[in-house]
Amino acid sequence: xxxxxxxxxxxxxxxxxxxxxxxxxxxxxxxxxxxxxxxxxxxxxxxxxxxxxxxxxxxxxxxxxxxxxxxxxxxxxxxxxxxxxxxxxxxxxxxxxxxxxxxxxxxxxxxxxxxxxxxxxxxxxxxxxxxxxxxxxxxxxxxxxxxxxxxxxxxxxxxxxxxxxxxxxxxxxxxxxxxxxxxxxxxxxxxxxxxxxxxxxxxxxxxxxxxxxxxxxxxxxxxxxxxxxxxxx
Amino acid sequence: xxxxxxxxxxxxxxxxxxxxxxxxxxxxxxxxxxxxxxxxxxxxxxxxxxxxxxxxxxxxxxxxxxxxxxxxxxxxxxxxxxxxxxxxxxxxxxxxxxxxxxxxxxxxxxxxxxxxxxxxxxxxxxxxxxxxxxxxxxxxxxxxxxxxxxxxxxxxxxxxxxxxxxxxxxxxxxxxxxxxxxxxxxxxxxxxxxxxxxxxxxxxxxxxxxxxxxxxxxxxxxxxxxxxxxxxxxxxxxxxxxxxxxxxxxxxxxxxxxxxxxxxxxxxxxxxxxxxxxxxxxxxxxxxxxxxxxxxxxxxxxxxxxxxxxxxxxxxxxxxxxxxxxxxxxxxxxxxxxxxxxxxxxxxxxxxxxxxxxxxxxxxxxxxxxxxxxxxxxxxxxxxxxxxxxxxxxxxxxxxxxxxxxxxxxxxxxxxxxxxxxxxxxxxxxxxxxxxxxxxxxxxxxxxxxxxxxxxxxxxxxxxxxxxxxxxxxxxxxxxxxxxxxxxxxxxxxxxxxxxxxxxxxxxxxxxxxxxxxxxxxxxxxxxxxxxxxxxxxxxxxxxxxxxxxxxxxxxxxxxxxxxxxxxxxxxxxxxxxxxxxxxxxxxxxxxxxxxxxxxxxxxxxxxxxxxxxxxxxxxxxxxxxxxxxxxxxxxxxxxxxxxxxxxxxxxxxxxxxxxxxxxxxxxxxxxxxxxxxxxxxxxxxxxxxxxx
Numbered sequence: 001x002x003x004x005x006x007x008x009x010x011x012x013x014x015x016x017x018x019x020x021x022x023x024x025x026x027x028x029x030x031x032x033x034x035x036x037x038x039x040x041x042x043x044x045x046x047x048x049x050x051x052x053x054x055x056x057x058x059x060x061x062x063x064x065x066x067x068x069x070x071x072x073x074x075x076x077x078x079x080x081x082x083x084x085x086x087x088x089x090x091x092x093x094x095x096x097x098x099x100x101x102x103x104x105x106x107x108x109x110x111x112x113x114x115x116x117x118x119x120x121x122x123x124x125x126x127x128x129x130x131x132x133x134x135x136x137x138x139x140x141x142x143x144x145x146x147x148x149x150x151x152x153x154x155x156x157x158x159x160x161x162x163x164x165x166x167x168x169x170x171x172x173x174x175x176x177x178x179x180x181x182x183x184x185x186x187x188x189x190x191x192x193x194x195x196x197x198x199x200x201x202x203x204x205x206x207x208x209x210x211x212x213x214x215x216x217x218x219x220x221x222x223x224x225x226x227x228x229x230x231x232x233x
Numbered sequence: 234x235x236x237x238x239x240x241x242x243x244x245x246x247x248x249x250x251x252x253x254x255x256x257x258x259x260x261x262x263x264x265x266x267x268x269x270x271x272x273x274x275x276x277x278x279x280x281x282x283x284x285x286x287x288x289x290x291x292x293x294x295x296x297x298x299x300x301x302x303x304x305x306x307x308x309x310x311x312x313x314x315x316x317x318x319x320x321x322x323x324x325x326x327x328x329x330x331x332x333x334x335x336x337x338x339x340x341x342x343x344x345x346x347x348x349x350x351x352x353x354x355x356x357x358x359x360x361x362x363x364x365x366x367x368x369x370x371x372x373x374x375x376x377x378x379x380x381x382x383x384x385x386x387x388x389x390x391x392x393x394x395x396x397x398x399x400x401x402x403x404x405x406x407x408x409x410x411x412x413x414x415x416x417x418x419x420x421x422x423x424x425x426x427x428x429x430x431x432x433x434x435x436x437x438x439x440x441x442x443x444x445x446x447x448x449x450x451x452x453x454x455x456x457x458x459x460x461x462x463x464x465x466x467x468x469x470x471x472x473x474x475x476x477x478x479x480x481x482x483x484x485x486x487x488x489x490x491x492x493x494x495x496x497x498x499x500x501x502x503x504x505x506x507x508x509x510x511x512x513x514x515x516x517x518x519x520x521x522x523x524x525x526x527x528x529x530x531x532x533x534x535x536x537x538x539x540x541x542x543x544x545x546x547x548x549x550x551x552x553x554x555x556x557x558x559x560x561x562x563x564x565x566x567x568x569x570x571x572x573x574x575x576x577x578x579x580x581x582x583x584x585x586x587x588x589x590x591x592x593x594x595x596x597x598x599x600x601x602x603x604x605x606x607x608x609x610x611x612x613x614x615x616x617x618x619x620x621x622x623x624x625x626x627x628x629x630x631x632x633x634x635x636x637x638x639x640x641x642x643x644x645x646x647x648x649x650x651x652x653x654x655x656x657x658x659x660x661x662x663x664x665x666x667x668x669x670x671x672x673x674x675x676x677x678x679x680x681x682x683x684x685x686x687x688x689x690x691x692x693x694x695x696x697x698x699x700x701x702x703x704x705x706x707x708x709x710x711x712x713x714x715x716x717x718x719x720x721x722x723x724x725x726x727x728x729x730x731x732x733x734x735x736x737x738x739x740x741x742x743x744x745x746x747x748x749x750x751x752x753x754x755x756x757x758x759x760x761x762x763x764x765x766x767x768x769x770x771x772x773x774x775x776x777x778x779x780x781x782x783x784x785x786x787x788x789x790x791x792x793x794x795x796x797x798x799x800x801x802x803x804x805x806x807x808x809x810x811x812x813x814x815x816x817x818x819x820x821x822x823x824x825x826x827x828x829x830x831x832x833x834x835x836x837x838x839x840x841x842x843x844x845x846x847x848x849x850x851x852x853x854x855x856x857x858x859x860x861x862x863x864x865x866x867x868x869x870x871x872x873x874x875x876x877x878x879x880x881x882x883x884x885x886x887x888x889x890x891x892x893x894x895x896x897x898x899x900x901x902x903x904x905x906x907x908x909x910x911x912x913x914x915x916x917x918x919x920x921x922x923x924x925x926x
Contacts (some may be wrong), residue, residue, distance in 0.1 A: 006640070010739050028885070042716050058316070059312070060343075060346070061304075061305065061319075061339075062305055062306055062315045062316060063306055063312065064306055064348060066349075066350050067350070067890070068350060102530055103532040104530075106532070107531055107532060107533065107534045107536070107537035108529060108531075108537075109527065109529075109537075109541075110527070110529075117870060118367065120311050122315065126824065131311065131312040131313060132311065132312075133313055134312060138306065140529060142678060144755060145307055147307065147309075148307060148309055151309040153524065153638070157524070170523075173523065173719075174335045174548070176527075177523065177526050177527055177541070177544050177545075177547070177548075178541055178544055178545040179541030179542065179544075179545065184541060184542070184545055186545070186548065186549065186552075189546075190552050192547060193552050193555070193556075194519060194523075194552060197519040197555075198519050198520055198523060200518050201518055201519060201520045205912045205913060205916055206907060206911050206912075206913045206914065207584060207916060215524075218520045218524070219524060219525070220519060222518075222521040222524060223521065223526040223721075224371075224521055224525040224526075225521075225524065227371050228525045228526070228527065228528045228529060228530075229525065229529055230529055230530050231529050232363065232530060233910075
């Protein structure tokens with residue numbers, strides 16, 4: 001994927017600077033914790049790991065989540081980690097198999113695509129860091145704009161990651177909806193008819209695929225999208 | 234090579250996007266965004282190719298560091314990338330004024346967020362509705378949200394009526410805050426019309442009389458502030474202020490009707506817009522079903538399994554329906570004739586069924602009124618039965634008629650979606666018209682005048698000295714009975730059925746199975762109750778309080794019933810179309826409630842023996858009376874507004890405005906069509922296509 005040169009340059013030096021250092025504020029002097037960390041701890045009901053207040057404010061600004069939601073997300077995320085890693089929850093990565101045990105994702109037919117889209121792991125193993133997790137919750141929250149939601153919905157539905165929804169993508173999408181298993185799939189004729197109808201409704205330039213703009217256009221007229229594209233912890 | 238794959242696609246994809254940005258909907262969205270923060274000529278519509286990431290990166294750079302224009306979180310980037318862009322923006326030098334603006338807007342946003350978080354704790358039943366959504370999906374959740382809306386609406390109506398009507402009466406009657414009251418001066422009314430002696434249960438009475446009174450609103454309840462007859466005060470004096478109670482009573486009635494209307498319209502704003510603007514049946518569109526089909530909030534694997542099945546069923550049914558439509562278009566003339574004559578015949582049967590219902594309600598009401606006025610109460614149970622006869626007949630009709638309709642519609646050979654809608658329309662009509670028939674039969678009894686003495690009063694003064702209280706009592710009985718039936722059905726039908734299905738494994742029982750949670754049936758039930766409440770509040774000001782408590786309890790009853798004794802519907806109900814449908818039917822109920830109230834207030838003479846409108850001809854007459862007390866200038870203004878010289882030009886102006894908007898919408902539609910055609914042509918235009926390397 002093409003990456004702008006500016007970003008590459010920034011990535012090298014800016015990466016470490018802005019990231020929250022969760023370990024820094026925990027203990028001071030005689031072992032008493034600082035007031036801000038204590039506030040975060042009190043809000044979370046005394047669990048072992050802490051989310052620094054500065055990071056909390058930053059996440060509030062950069063995502064659509066409220067303070068309670070971020071703290072709850074932190075709690076749930078640290079529960080996915082083994083006990084030894086919980087102190088560094090902010091920088092740890094949770095393997096995909098663990099993420100999929102969350103009840104919100106367990107029953108979701110798009111679970112693999114969600115992990116793939118939101119994971120920023122360079123290894124391609126779809127593991128998620130805490131910030132990826134927050135990203136995901138932010139996009140799926142109540143207050144996210146429909147622009148953001150439709151953008152990410154497009155990426156989730158784009159099974160082959162080629163930037164357009166072609167017939168194969170649509171077929172996989174419908175199969176995800178109707179369920180795994182042979183008897184729950186639509187017949188070939190029905191699938192053809194369905195894909196034909198979808199393309200008729202949404203493919204404006206009639207090239208046989210749906211690009212992002214067409215998708216966002218059709219979603220803006222879909223009354224159910226905002227209420228169904230939602231995950232709340 | 235990489236360039237070969239990406240470059241032509243990017244340039245090719247650029248052109249359609251330009252055209253998409255000419256669309257009127259996009260332009261208006263742009264205008265709205267520009268008004269919200271800063272000017273932008275071209276939004277970065279990220280390209281359709283794999284240059285997605287590049288386009289995203291381009292976004293914030295084009296902004297030039299003015300991230301205050303569009304908050305960082307609205308960019309489709311990961312947190313790390315947004316943080317870097319924020320820092321990039323921070324590095325740039327911002328003037329002192331701009332920095333102050335940014336920090337103040339940030340702190341304002343923080344304060345608003347805190348306020349929103351606090352107010353979300355006050356939301357009623359937030360956790361319950363979330364858990365229902367997780368287990369059953371958004372369709373059923375919309376029913377419970379609707380129930381919550383009705384609880385709040387009824388509570389607000391109660392507060393309105395209580396504070397403007399009941400509270401001043403109670404304060405002045407008991408002399409709190411140094412208040413006093415003035416009784417209505419006796420005008421030249423026939424003395425026989427003013428005789429009203431409610432029994433009030435003096436002396437030693439049996440215990441069951443209290444129970445009977447509680448259930449039918451007579452006896453000791455009749456003289457309380459629950460009913461219209463209690464409010465006999467003309468004006469209350471709170472220190473030096475004169476509080477005109479009759480006027481307040483009438484205006485509070487209009488206020489709660491207007492409040493309900495505005496609140497419902499506001500709530501259904503979105504649904505109306507969607508439905509009116511688009512010609513195609515947007516709720517049924519395939520894109521909506523596929524792209525917005527899955528409820529991401531489902532957490533229960535069983536519910537997910539059910540959702541898969543229902544989605545499969547829905548898609549298959551819709552595809553089949555489309556094939557059916559094509560077949561219908563190929564029908565021969567002979568077949569069409571046969572089907573239309575069959576439909577006319579079935580509609581005649583439907584009308585016959587409806588007439589049967591209405592006639593039986595009429596007879597039951599007349600019988601009940603004639604026999605319950607016999608003061609010689611022989612049997613407690615028989616008397617109660619007679620009192621509740623109209624309610625029972627209505628409930629029976631509401632139960633039987635839909636079954637008949639869903640049986641008949643199979644012969645009419647409509648498409649499945651239309652079948653459902655037509656049955657629903659017929660059921661709605663039955664339920665709401667039943668209330669109308671009840672009220673009509675009550676009025677025919679009340680205004681039946683044979684003797685001259687009776688005609689002098691304007692209503693049947695012997696049987697109904699205080700007819701508004703009678704009507705209030707009927708509405709009260711309907712509401713109580715409705716509540717009892719809902720509880721009884723859950724206790725005595727749903728739970729035993731569940732026990733039977735779980736413990737008895739014989740074939741017929743298992744084939745029957747659990748009942749589905751029929752959303753439309755449940756919604757019609759509560760809308761029926763709400764219509765009764767709207768009509769009855771004028772005659773019984775404390776009725777909304779009873780309605781609030783009733784719906785509050787029904788929420789928990791329905792929730793328990795849903796969780797333990799029901800299975801979800803096979804055909805999924807979509808949240809958007811449900812919300813729209815609920816509010817449209819509620820609106821129909823409200824408009825239908827206007828009619829009986831209008832007739833009672835303006836047409837039927839108010840009773841001269843009780844109530845605040847004793848000295849007026851009709852209840853409405855208090856308004857012209859008050860206007861006559863205004864200064865002459867104001868009177869003239871009001872008279873001119875109500876005259877024809879104002880009304881006719883006003884009507885014409887409204888028509889012109891309407892025609893303007895229709896023409897505008899037509900022009901927009903034409904532009905959209907032209908642009909669509911151009912988009913298709915552009916693909917083959919040699920200017921935009923670069924040959925592949």
